[in-house]
Amino acid sequence: MMRGHIEKLKRPKIETSTYRNDCAYGLRLFDFSIFRRLVVVALLIGVGIGEVAAADTTVLVADRYVAPDGTIKSDILIVVANGRISRIVPEEPEGVDAKPGVVDHYPGAVVCPGLIDVRSAVGAYGSNQEEAFAIDPGASAIELVDRNHPVFRAAAVAGITSVLLMPGDGNLISGAAAVVKTVVVDGKGARRDSRTSSSRTSRSRSSGRRGVPGVVRDDGPLVFSLGQSPLRFDRAPTSRGGAVAMLRESLRKAKDGVGHQRLVDFVGGRLDGLVVCDEAMDVDAAVNLFGGMNLSLTLVFTGAASDVSAGLSDVFRATATGPYDYTMSPNALSHAAALAKSGNLVALVARAPGGAPDGLRVTAALAARYGLDASLARSAMTFSAARAVGVADRIGSIEQGKDADFVIFSDDPLRLDARVLAVYVDGVRVYSRELEETP
């Protein structure tokens, strides 16, 4: 397995961590509430989840967490087993004594689901654009993934645990995107900074059919582009009229079962899609092309949302917008709010690695400042983003059975002074600020 980036996580001083060991922590800083939590943990490990505790179990305790609806709620205890969330205890039940297990406790911190950037080229090796044909549904972005690419690490440290790696938008149909984790946690490399030397069972679901590790999905969504980018001097289409006509013809043929299987699946509603639009008229074209087909389609739109936001939710399951920065006009920054107001599920994108790793949070913070509800802004980086690209059954929220991808923020992730304290991927702490930054 490609483990180069995991090797970087190996730090000799990990064993001296003060955060991790619950006993040491308890002795050093005795606090009744903490004590109570520990009792609960012990109860869970000893009684509730005995069979899981035998495997690799981590317990996360924090004062606040980001709920699936994006609101920040207080007090959570998450039991992680085999890389997934096996149990959540949002409140503190009456405790009984039992042997304490391995507990990561973050007093005052906010546990957030790992952030997701749904329009990125993170980790792509070489060009992400196959340029010969404008209609190229057979291309797969997963083939581009370089698991050793350093930008994966940069994204992970910023709290982004999954990205949608998109084939370039220079074709009308660019192929299938892939959702990959920014850190691979393989079977043997569990919990580098843990004293528990567990032998984790390898999770086959994180390794795609194509043998690339750290994959959430490798078969889509199918990426369409209706902006200027597919128009070229040296191959059809050279114009928007030609572009739309070509797409219309491909979709018509696919309805008759002619064409690449992915396109046939797409028009049949068995594969979801992602359509990139730059301007309002591109969105009009998308609505004309795809409206009334009952597709599972996400709009990625960077233009003026106030022109088009009404009626989009009839055609698109979600709308992704961004990235935002401080140089943009208030009008542009209020697009996310306008989209949400007219009933669209809003996801935010950072287009990493084009921008700074923190671009996703900056985008969300600016969207919130310009009218997007704060809980929607948090959700737009997590659960809404996961729904927008069809992976909400695995990532994007802290719910039982989902992948244990978390970011521990020192405060509300929308506060830009909040720092990433730790990042977990598949239940493994892959980054700890204290461990990595303490000299």
Added chain:
Amino acid sequence: MIALRNGGSARRSICMAAIGLSIVSTAAWAESSRVTVIRADRLYLGNGKIVSPGVLVIRDGRIAEIGVDTKTPDGATIIEIADTTVTPGLIDANAAVEASDLLAPDRRMHPRTWHDFFTPGHHHTATPDCCGSTCPRSMQHVSGTRCMACGFPEANTENAFAVGTKPRVSLAEQSSEVIPDTLVLDTTNLRSPDFDRLLRGGVTTVFVSSDSAAVIGARGAIVRTGGPVDRRVVRAADAVKATMGTDPSWRGGGNRPPVRRFVSFRNRRPTTRMGVTWVFRKAFHDTLRHRDGVETYGADPVSDSAIAVLDKLLRGRIPLRIQARTQHDITTALRLTAEFGLSFTLEEATEAYRCIDLLEAAEVPVVFGPIYVRARGDRRFSSEVEQSRLHTFKTLLESDLMTALTANELREEDGLARQAMYAMRFGLTRAQVLPAVTSVPAKIIGVADSIGTLEWGKRADVVIWQGEPFDTTSRALVVLIEGEIVLDRRAG
């Protein structure tokens, strides 16, 4: 009083309409209906009739009453401006609307031909250059890339003009000469400020015409120039536009003379009138062969989706328009269409005065225009405009041909109202010209049942002109589309 200059039948119909309407209005229409009342010194109904002074009542976006002293319903919006004339909204049956699908400059582009290679300043650095004021997009250009809006750096520079190069500009699809399966609407930005310019010129409905870069071009669209964007499209896929003459050879930049490094659709037929005719004929031959189940072969194959549209053209289910300027091209169009049993509408028709009898024999509707002495815009690069005459439109209008006037790409003060003024200056009356920009184009593009005249039940697309329309001192003061004010210059 009612001044009816064209016989009494209109008086009767107006009175009957008014009576019928007053009955309906009390019975069916509730209080909540939106009523607008326009009082003006003159109502030009667009079918040759005039009501003066007149009152126009609009109810729920439709014309409800036309009269002299109609009672104003309660709660009605009243528009009353001194010394004004009301006409139907003007209709331009051949508008070239600025689209926003211009090909973005491609930094990766390498010189494709020797022509590219030797053009000065073509591939130096990536510093932005400005092409001067005539680029329709006012865009910053990048050296080494060709602007699809103005052809920079090949045209629009002083040097380029000096050596007489033409802008190789087209919004049309360049991958084939036969593209009736593409839609102009797809390239049209309905939010384009160009529509506002049309509106300021009093134009409320346009047939958005295809570019002339392809021999058989895209299907045009009929759109309104104002109102909510989602209600603007009247017909999304309308007539196919074919082009005779030299435009398919030089527009679009692909038809380079043969110093060719490689064969591509960027170096393509046609480069002569022979080629244009060949492409046109082959497309329809292929369609007929396809219909007979015979496999088509030969150069420049026509796509299946294009053949499907051409087949409908041959069956008369889709209208055909042909742009032809010179007498030679007009006669070629007549020959080719006779060969395939096609009927068509003639566009531009610059030299129509030289073959009126032929056109009359074929009963071809004509969308003529614009009127000019010296052509402007891209037309000035064409060799087909030299025999333009100012009296051609009068000749057409006085013939048996159904003739509409168009301003094509001209806008606002140079727009359709100014074209009508030129027509009046060169021998026509206002009563002759007004139908040519309202009811006749409505008939030609097939929307006469809903717009084009001020009649009961029609859509209330109305322009209120200062003074007499088409006078040099007159301009559109208020424009209504479906009874809603979309332009209001009453304040100044």
